[in-house]
Amino acid sequence: MTRRRKLVGALILLAAFQSLILLAGFFAPYDFASQNRERPFAPPTALHFVDARGHFHFRPFIYDLEDAKRSGEGSSAGSGPSYPVHFFVRGAPYKIAGVFASCIHLFGVEASGRIFLMGSDAYGRDQFSRFLFGGQISMLAGLIAAILSVSIGIVVGGIAGYYGGWLDELLMRGGELFLALPWLYLLFAVRAALPLHISQWEVFLLLVSVMGLIGWTRPARLIRGVVLSAKQRNFVAAARGFGASDAYLLRRHVLPQTYGVLLTQLTLLIPQYVLAEVTLTFLGLGVGEPMPSWGALLSSLQQYYVLSSYWWMFLPALFLLPLFLAFYTAADALQELHKRVAL
Amino acid sequence: MGKLYSWAECAALAAVFALGVSPALAQTGQAGEERMTVEAGAIGHAGGRLVVALRSEPKTLNPVLAVDEPSRDVIRCLTADLIHINRGSLKTEPSLAKSWSVSADGKQYILQLRRGLRFSDGEPFNADDVIFSFQVYLDEKIDSPQRDLLVVGGKPITVVKVDAYTVRFELAQPYAAAERLFDGVAILPRHLLENTYRGGGFSQAWNLSVPPNQFAGLGPFRLKEYIPGQRVVLERNPYYWKADHAGNELPYLNEVILLFVPSEDAQVIRFQSGDTDVLSRFSAENFAVLQKQQSVKGYHLDDLGSGLEYNFLFFNLNDLGPKGLPDIAKKQAWFQDARFRRAVSAAIDRDGIVRLVYAGRATPLWDQVTPGNKLWIDENIPHPARSLERARQLLESAGFSWTSAGSLVDAHGTSVEFSILTSSSNAQRTKMATIIQDDLKQLGMTVQVVPLEFHAMVDRLQNSYDYEAAIMGLVSGDADPTSEMNVWLSSGETHLWHPNQDKPATPWESDMDQLMQQQLVTLDYAKRKHLYDRVQEIVAENLPVICLVSPDILVGAANRVGNFRPAILVPYALWNIEQLYVQ
Numbered sequence: 001m002t003r004r005r006k007l008v009g010a011l012i013l014l015a016a017f018q019s020l021i022l023l024a025g026f027f028a029p030y031d032f033a034s035q036n037r038e039r040p041f042a043p044p045t046a047l048h049f050v051d052a053r054g055h056f057h058f059r060p061f062i063y064d065l066e067d068a069k070r071s072g073e074g075s076s077a078g079s080g081p082s083y084p085v086h087f088f089v090r091g092a093p094y095k096i097a098g099v100f101a102s103c104i105h106l107f108g109v110e111a112s113g114r115i116f117l118m119g120s121d122a123y124g125r126d127q128f129s130r131f132l133f134g135g136q137i138s139m140l141a142g143l144i145a146a147i148l149s150v151s152i153g154i155v156v157g158g159i160a161g162y163y164g165g166w167l168d169e170l171l172m173r174g175g176e177l178f179l180a181l182p183w184l185y186l187l188f189a190v191r192a193a194l195p196l197h198i199s200q201w202e203v204f205l206l207l208v209s210v211m212g213l214i215g216w217t218r219p220a221r222l223i224r225g226v227v228l229s230a231k232q233r234n235f236v237a238a239a240r241g242f243g244a245s246d247a248y249l250l251r252r253h254v255l256p257q258t259y260g261v262l263l264t265q266l267t268l269l270i271p272q273y274v275l276a277e278v279t280l281t282f283l284g285l286g287v288g289e290p291m292p293s294w295g296a297l298l299s300s301l302q303q304y305y306v307l308s309s310y311w312w313m314f315l316p317a318l319f320l321l322p323l324f325l326a327f328y329t330a331a332d333a334l335q336e337l338h339k340r341v342a343l
Numbered sequence: 344m345g346k347l348y349s350w351a352e353c354a355a356l357a358a359v360f361a362l363g364v365s366p367a368l369a370q371t372g373q374a375g376e377e378r379m380t381v382e383a384g385a386i387g388h389a390g391g392r393l394v395v396a397l398r399s400e401p402k403t404l405n406p407v408l409a410v411d412e413p414s415r416d417v418i419r420c421l422t423a424d425l426i427h428i429n430r431g432s433l434k435t436e437p438s439l440a441k442s443w444s445v446s447a448d449g450k451q452y453i454l455q456l457r458r459g460l461r462f463s464d465g466e467p468f469n470a471d472d473v474i475f476s477f478q479v480y481l482d483e484k485i486d487s488p489q490r491d492l493l494v495v496g497g498k499p500i501t502v503v504k505v506d507a508y509t510v511r512f513e514l515a516q517p518y519a520a521a522e523r524l525f526d527g528v529a530i531l532p533r534h535l536l537e538n539t540y541r542g543g544g545f546s547q548a549w550n551l552s553v554p555p556n557q558f559a560g561l562g563p564f565r566l567k568e569y570i571p572g573q574r575v576v577l578e579r580n581p582y583y584w585k586a587d588h589a590g591n592e593l594p595y596l597n598e599v600i601l602l603f604v605p606s607e608d609a610q611v612i613r614f615q616s617g618d619t620d621v622l623s624r625f626s627a628e629n630f631a632v633l634q635k636q637q638s639v640k641g642y643h644l645d646d647l648g649s650g651l652e653y654n655f656l657f658f659n660l661n662d663l664g665p666k667g668l669p670d671i672a673k674k675q676a677w678f679q680d681a682r683f684r685r686a687v688s689a690a691i692d693r694d695g696i697v698r699l700v701y702a703g704r705a706t707p708l709w710d711q712v713t714p715g716n717k718l719w720i721d722e723n724i725p726h727p728a729r730s731l732e733r734a735r736q737l738l739e740s741a742g743f744s745w746t747s748a749g750s751l752v753d754a755h756g757t758s759v760e761f762s763i764l765t766s767s768s769n770a771q772r773t774k775m776a777t778i779i780q781d782d783l784k785q786l787g788m789t790v791q792v793v794p795l796e797f798h799a800m801v802d803r804l805q806n807s808y809d810y811e812a813a814i815m816g817l818v819s820g821d822a823d824p825t826s827e828m829n830v831w832l833s834s835g836e837t838h839l840w841h842p843n844q845d846k847p848a849t850p851w852e853s854d855m856d857q858l859m860q861q862q863l864v865t866l867d868y869a870k871r872k873h874l875y876d877r878v879q880e881i882v883a884e885n886l887p888v889i890c891l892v893s894p895d896i897l898v899g900a901a902n903r904v905g906n907f908r909p910a911i912l913v914p915y916a917l918w919n920i921e922q923l924y925v926q
Contacts, residue, residue, distance in 0.1 A: 035781050037695045123699055123777065188799055196803075196810060197762040197791045282767045284795040289777040303770075304608035305628035 007333035013326040021135035025094025028129035029108045029115055033290035034092065036114060036124030044119045044312050047085065060085045064113045083113035119312030121300070125290075131316045134292035137200075138274050141207040146269035148212030150262055153219030154255065160220070161227030162250055172224065175217040183214060184283075191284050198285075206285055211273045219265045223258045230257040259338050263331040271324045274298075294320065376459035377441060379585045383431060384906045386589050387924030392598035393904065395917065396610045396619045400572065400603045404558065405549040406529035407479055407487045412913075417601060420577055420920055421463075422529030423561035423584075425454055425473065426522050430910035430918035433718070433822055435522045439468070439530060439561060439584075440510075449517030449866050456508045461582040462532045463565035464556070470504045475533040475540075477502040485545055492524055500524075517864045519871055520825040527820075532559045563594040563921035574602045585921055595924035614899060615640060620925075622899040623909070623916040626771070627704035630897045642901045649706040649715040650896040650911040654772065654816040655888040656691075656763065656779060658684065660840040661808040662848065671811055674761055677753060678812070684886040686737035690782050692729050696892050700774045704895040710883040711830075712875075713893035715911045716822045718868075721876040724883045734786055751787035760789040764803065764813035767794035772814045775891060779814075804839060814891075815839060820913060824862055824875045831859050831878060840887045851885045902926075 020027055036042075047060040061084040089108040095101050109115045118127035160171040187210070198206065230236065236253050244252070277295035280286040287293040297316040300306050306313050401414035406422050409415050427438035437443075440454040460468040480487050481499045493500050496516035503511040514521060535557060539548045549558060555566040561584070564577035577599040585593040602619065604610045611629045614622040615636065622633075633644055658678035663671060677683045693707035706713065709727075712720045727733070742754040751759040763779065765772045776792040783790045795803070803810045817837070819826045829835040833847040833856050847853035855878055862874040882888065898909040898916045906922040909915050917923075 033781070035778070037692070037699060037778075040699050122774065123781075188796065191795065191799060192802075196764070196793055281794070282796065284767065284793060284799065288794065289773065289792040290780065302608075303628070304611055305626070305632045308632050309628075 003333050003336050006329055007337065010326040010330040010333065013322065014330065017135075017323050017326070018139070021132060021139055023096060024129075024132035024136060025096055025102065026104065027106050028094075028126070028132045029091065029105050029117075030126040030129045031092035031094070032125065032130045032133040032292050034125065036120065039114060039116075039120055039124040040122050041310050042114070042116050042120040042124065043310075044315070045114070045116045048082075051082070057084075062109060062113065062115055081113065083109040083115075085109055085115065118315040119310070121313075127297070127312070127315065130292035131294075131297060131319065134294045134297055134316075137204060137207070137287055137291070138277060138294035141204055141211070141277065142270045142273040145208045145211035145215070145273050146266050148208065149215040149269055150219050150266050152212070152216035153223050153265070154258070154262065156216065157220035157223030158227055158250060158255060158258075161224035162231055162246070162254060164228075168224070172221070175220055179217050187280070187283050187285060194285075198288075200291065203285075203287055203291075207277055207280060207287075210280060210285065211276050215269060215273070219262070219269075222261050222265065226258045226261055227254055230254045256338075260335045263335050267324075267328045267331040270327060271320075274320075376461075376584060377457040379437065379441070379457070380588055380590075381585055381593065381922060382588055384587070384908070384919070384922045386587055386591065387595040387905050387922065389591070389595050389924075390597050391595070391925035392600060393596050393621065393920075393923060393925065394600045394602065394619045395621050396602045396604035396613060398607070398610070398624070399605060401551065401575070403550055404553060404566070406531070406560075407485060407489070408546065410488050413603075416914055416917070417575055417577075418529060419527075419562070419914060420564045420599060420917070421558070421560040421562040421566060424525055424528050425456075425530065426525035428523060428526040428821065428912070430912045430914075431908055433910075433912065435526070438525075439473075440525075443522070445521075449521075449864075450514045452512040452514075452521060453505065454510050454512065456510065457584060458508050460561065460584045462534075462559040462561060463580040463582055464532070464535075464559035465582060466532060466534050466559065468530070468532075468561060469507045470510050471507075472530055472533045473510050474502055474504050475537060476528070476531040479531060479536075479540060479545065480528060489528060493528075495521070495524075517866060518825075519863055519866055520821075520823045523821060523823055523825070530561055535559055564596075564599055567598070572603065574600055576600050583921065587922070594921040596920070599920065614642070617641065617901065620901040620904050621907070621916050623897070623914070625897055625899075627702040627895070627897065630704060630899075631702055633899060641903070642899055644897070644899040645909055646704055647715075647896040647898065647909055647911050647915075649713045649893040650818070650915075651713055651715055651822060651893075652816055652818040653708055653711050653713055653890055653893050654775065654814065655708075655711070655890045656687070656775075656812060656814050657840045657888045658812045659808060659810055660848070660887065662841070663808060666808050668809055671809070673757075674811055677759060677761075680741050681885050682737045682741040683743075684889060686734040686741070686786065687783065688886055688889045689727065689730050689734040689737065690786050691779055691889065691891065692782050693891060694729070695782075696775050696778055699778060700771050701892065701894055704897065705892045706895070708890035708893050710879045710890055711827070711888065712879055715893065715896075716819075718822055719824060719872065719875055721879040723876070724879055731785055738786065745787050749787050750789065758789065759787070760791075761811040762791040762793045764800055764810045765792065765794050766797040766800050768797050769816075771894070772816065776814050805836070805842060813839075818913070822912070824859070824871070824878070828859060828863065831855050831882075849885075851881050852887075855881050 045062045047062060049060055050056050061082045063082050085107055086109065087107050089105055090103050091105045091108050093101060093103040116126050116128065118131060121127055121130065156171050156175070160168040231254055236249060239249055239253055274294050275298065277286050277293055278299040281288070281296065287296065294316065301313055301317065397413040397416060399413050401417050402411050403409050403414050404418060404421070406418045409418055424438050425440040426435050426443065428434070429436045439456060439460070441457045443452055443454045445452055456470060456473065462468055477500070479485055480489055481493055495514045495518045498515035501513040503513065505511050536545070536548055539545055551569060551571065555568065558566045563580055563583050565580045567578040568576040579594055579597050583593055587593060604613055607625055607629065610622060611625055611633065613619050615633060617640070630644060630646070637644060659671060659675065660678060663675065697703060697705045697707055710721070710724050714720060738751065743751055743759070745751055753759060763776045765776045767773065773792065773794050780790040780792055800813070804813060817830065829837040832838060833841070833844040833852045836842050838844070841848060847856055858874045858878050862871045865871045865874065896909070896911050896915050900907040900916070903926045905924045905926055906919065908919055910918055
């Protein structure tokens with residue numbers, strides 16, 4: 001039963017993450033694009049419960065360190081103006097799932113102060129808000145593209161492995177050809193053929209289709225291997241002897257053997273695709289400023305000055321870790337569960 | 344690409360118009376060698392090695408064909424020119440030519456060469472080498488990137504040998520910055536290259552696989568070893584022709600090692616750890632990182648202030664009739680209105696760019712001449728502070744209005760939306776675009792930032808004209824306006840907003856053409872300055888390019904490197920490498 005508990009835990013974590021991302025507008029205190037040019041690379045704002053005189057407050061409050069720095073009062077906590085954190089406040093307007101408009105945010109402080117739970121970036125934009133909004137494109141695009149890759153992989157790998165012969169040759173050599181294509185230049189050509197400005201939806205479709213279509217060969221090869229060995233198993237031969245059709249054999253006996261490979265491929269591809277988006281953005285095919293994406297948040301870490309001076313830029317990466325771990329755990333548990341059912 | 348850079352890489356510098364140039368003290372060394380004495384700098388001691396990182400592997404060691412900066416950095420150490428621009432003083436100084444005179448009409452230059460000099464392989468140098476070199480540079484089949492500069496008034500410079508140590512250069516028209524043309528034109532050894540050239544194999548000569556004994560130059564160092572993918576090692580040229588003011592032979596260093604370190608961050612880390620001795624071309628953010636450990640790590644950093652790079656936003660003002668880009672052509676009605684461009688300029692937070700993009704290590708700009716270019720800057724150009732109020736008034740006067748939701752619409756009710764192209768490999772320019780995007784949002788404009796891979800972007804700017812606005816930067820190779828001819832002439836290839844025009848499209852471009860042509864043939868500095876001031880005024884008023892900022896030149900060197908005197912001209916740090924020594 002612990003495996004089942006693991007699965008439930010992972011699924012709850014995933015669901016929590018997904019709803020945070022879906023309701024980003026509500027949970028994020030600010031609009032992802034709003035710049036605070038006086039506060040580039042501000043460290044995370046600390047939440048306080050005890051004030052300078054030692055009184056305890058149930059409502060957390062923050063100190064505006066930047067403001068204190070500007071007026072020359074030093075930057076230690078306890079100086080500068082303090083702002084209590086309010087809940088269900090009115091702020092920047094947003095839309096949930098592109099449909100429901102609202103301007104109520106879960107928390108916030110008075111407009112003259114700023115609350116940056118994960119610090120701010122080079123333009124003084126709230127990292128926490130950007131992290132949540134960034135997931136909307138990155139998570140979904142990564143997930144759908146990975147599913148697309150794996151589905152093409154099942155079809156191609158399944159057919160190639162099961163039927164073998166010239167069909168196998170054709171599909172696998174075709175896959176190799178696909179791998180050998182100079183993708184970089186093809187993507188340049190794709191970019192040149194597209195209009196200069198690509199809308200958000202088009203970006204999303206592009207990300208999904210480019211990543212999904214480029215990445216199918218590896219799962220296809222793995223699945224072909226599994227299918228190849230599965231079809232020679234005795235129970236498959238027996239079923240065939242009883243007159244089972246190819247479609248029935250594939251569905252009932254052969255493809256179920258590939259679930260393990262499928263799930264591991266899926267869990268490996270999703271984080272890979274989140275990062276692949278950075279490359280596509282470099283080629284002008286990805287998410288452009290000021291839209292945030294996880295790939296962009298992570299890629300800023302590749303710069304030495306960020307790495308060495310602003311530790312809070314690591315926070316998005318830190319929060320992604322449990323997410324990807326949850327994916328992996330879920331896949332792992334599902335695979336185990338499936339095995340048990342199959343036996 | 345080469346075209347975009349060719350003007351910027353070469354070129355000559357601010358004007359020194361004394362007709363009788365006083366030659367630096369010539370001193371005769373052994374065997375009648377007319378050595379040059381370098382007056383500036385401390386007396387160093389001989390020996391030691393310097394390690395420097397190059398951003399990438401050089402493409403060639405052939406001075407005639409080199410375009411990329413790493414190749415040129417290596418070649419600069421190996422070769423010498425006839426007249427040189429001293430990076431410290433920004434003035435011309437004698438180099439292989441010990442003196443020169445100019446005819447009264449400004450069309451003839453007679454150069455006296457130093458006698459008794461030898462190439463780094465020991466072979467003597469004389470006028471035949473100069474004649475041969477210019478023959479190669481001017482050969483159309485070789486297509487040297489430097490050739491354009493040696494074509495004056497539509498005709499190539501004629502080079503005539505007067506005697507073994509005198510050469511006459513004839514120009515088709517007077518040319519204000521003629522002396523500066525010689526800077527960077529490396530003299531080739533005829534004895535090594537003539538046969539290859541006559542045999543038609545020059546384009547392959549002196550590539551990276553050249554054996555060191557087949558390579559010779561007149562520079563302070565000579566080629567010792569080339570290890571592909573790793574480093575090039577240079578050794579002291581024993582035949583070098585400069586000496587310090589105590590009479591010691593230069594260069595001081597025994598060896599220079601140029602490592603290939605492919606990224607800026609990797610270069611910064613290697614400099615920080617003491618692997619390399621000199622660092623240039625790095626960002627303000629990395630400057631701040633290095634600064635923290637300055638005192639404990641045994642290096643020092645210099646902020647030289649604004650260099651010659653200017654970054655700007657510009658709109659597509661090309662004639663799109665034949666290109667068939669109706670959507671962009673429609674938007675050009677806005678772009679072509681100077682009031683629209685002024686409104687955009689007024690709304691841009693240049694101080695914000697300086698602070699957020701360059702961590703304060705840059706200077707805001709309102710025209711193309713940077714404060715670093717002290718000889719040519721027009722101090723009277725106004726520097727209006729950012730004002731959204733003024734921007735709104737300008738837009739209103741140009742027939743724009745705002746909807747109830749606050750978005751800007753033109754007289755036909757079309758909402759103002761456009762995209763800004765930037766190069767995705769240049770983080771700074773993408774950042775500038777993101778800031779401008781936010782600035783213009785406050786005027787009700789919807790701006791998209793479109794970062795593209797550099798070559799894809801240049802293709803749109805120069806060939807397809809399929810763009811609306813773009814952010815670019817240019818780095819003059821020289822402070823003299825002559826190096827900017829290609830940018831400001833309406834027929835120029837780097838006249839970015841509307842290149843290669845048959846005849847100027849607007850009255851102010853026509854004025855600019857005249858002023859630029861005039862300054863080119865005017866010999867008097869004050870008069871030239873007046874003409875170029877007028878060009879700057881036209882730019883500031885009509886804003887074909889909306890200038891944004893000029894980044895500071897940042898350099899660093901290990902404390903043990905003596906005579907380190909960085910300059911705002913390329914190469915920022917190693918221009919006086921013959922004088923550098925290690926303590």
